[in-house]
Amino acid sequence: MDGAILSHDDLRDAPDLDSLTARLAERGLTPGWIDREVPILYREPHTDFLPVHWKYEEARAAMDGAARLIGHDLAERRNLIMRNPIPGNDIATARTLICAYQTILPGEQAASHRHAPHALRVILDSDGAWSVVDGEKHPMLTGDVVLTPGGSWHGHGHDGAEQAYWFDGLDVPLVHLLEPMYVEGHPAGMEPVKRTVTDSPYRFPMERTLRELEAATPDPEGHFGRRIRYETPEMPTIAITMHRMDGGFRGRPYRCTANSVFVVMQGSGRSTIDGRAIDWTYGDTVVSPSWKTAEHSAAEDTVLFQMSDEELIRWARYWRFEAMD
Numbered sequence: 001m002d003g004a005i006l007s008h009d010d011l012r013d014a015p016d017l018d019s020l021t022a023r024l025a026e027r028g029l030t031p032g033w034i035d036r037e038v039p040i041l042y043r044e045p046h047t048d049f050l051p052v053h054w055k056y057e058e059a060r061a062a063m064d065g066a067a068r069l070i071g072h073d074l075a076e077r078r079n080l081i082m083r084n085p086i087p088g089n090d091i092a093t094a095r096t097l098i099c100a101y102q103t104i105l106p107g108e109q110a111a112s113h114r115h116a117p118h119a120l121r122v123i124l125d126s127d128g129a130w131s132v133v134d135g136e137k138h139p140m141l142t143g144d145v146v147l148t149p150g151g152s153w154h155g156h157g158h159d160g161a162e163q164a165y166w167f168d169g170l171d172v173p174l175v176h177l178l179e180p181m182y183v184e185g186h187p188a189g190m191e192p193v194k195r196t197v198t199d200s201p202y203r204f205p206m207e208r209t210l211r212e213l214e215a216a217t218p219d220p221e222g223h224f225g226r227r228i229r230y231e232t233p234e235m236p237t238i239a240i241t242m243h244r245m246d247g248g249f250r251g252r253p254y255r256c257t258a259n260s261v262f263v264v265m266q267g268s269g270r271s272t273i274d275g276r277a278i279d280w281t282y283g284d285t286v287v288s289p290s291w292k293t294a295e296h297s298a299a300e301d302t303v304l305f306q307m308s309d310e311e312l313i314r315w316a317r318y319w320r321f322e323a324m325d
């Protein structure tokens with residue numbers, strides 16, 4: 001009998017395809033030729049992720065409520081995650097990205113930790129908040145973008161007088177997919193500060209952004225206004241692009257295979273994504289999922305922050321971009 005099993009005659013001599021399929025299932029094999037609810041290959045890029053708009057004014061009111069109702073002892077990082085409202089999704093904002101609004105009260109500190117995901121902050125309202133990244137204290141002033149690459153120690157605090165608010169963006173959904181996740185707390189609680197820095201590869205102040213945008217040439221294809229890319233070699237999964245659109249600018253529609261999240265850093269305007277018109281203003285967050293047609297226009301002079309998986313997609317040679325007019 002053992003010989004019969006080892007010879008796999010039950011597979012070789014299966015009386016019909018259904019029997020073979022059933023016997024394959026017991027062995028962790030599935031035929032490639034059967035129809036599937038989600039096919040293995042399909043003709044066009046597809047995502048279930050939706051274009052979504054979160055209003056900063058609303059989130060800020062919620063953060064004020066949270067700051068009153070939940071102490072720093074219970075929620076050291078007091079944040080509100082922007083969940084894309086698709087079935088089965090718990091935390092992801094876009095396919096590879098998770099975003100949140102976060103607030104900190106004067107005098108509070110969020111202890112240092114480090115983790116696999118790469119992270120950044122877009123500072124929406126702060127005078128006196130800071131991040132310590134690998135022992136270096138970085139000021140976080142309104143308009144700054146501050147990076148904490150995966151594996152770097154980072155903690156936050158606030159020496160100012162008014163409640164501070166910022167936007168967090170991380171590649172957590174990608175880390176969940178690839179599974180290199182870890183997190184650990186710093187043995188000292190808050191990492192000791194070795195020195196304070198203002199000029200750092202981890203901090204992009206608003207005045208630098210505005211200066212470089214002023215010197216940038218407009219997108220010759222007309223999809224965007226002026227753009228600069230902030231180099232982030234230590235966090236290659238997240239590409240940061242800053243956009244400047246003059247009031248009245250209307251960009252040509254496009255679609256591409258990257259997943260993007262936009263944060264409004266100045267001005268107001270409209271993005272139409274997959275047919276949904278989203279009117280945004282200061283601090284708002286807008287998701288533009290892969291391969292959904294998108295176009296952006298500015299009602300007044302505007303600065304947009306964009307984080308995306310474009311560099312990752314390009315590295316993998318999955319990048320496609322198409323004009324849609």
Ligand SMILES: [Fe+2]
Nearest residue numbers: 113115119154
């Ligand atoms: Fe963190």
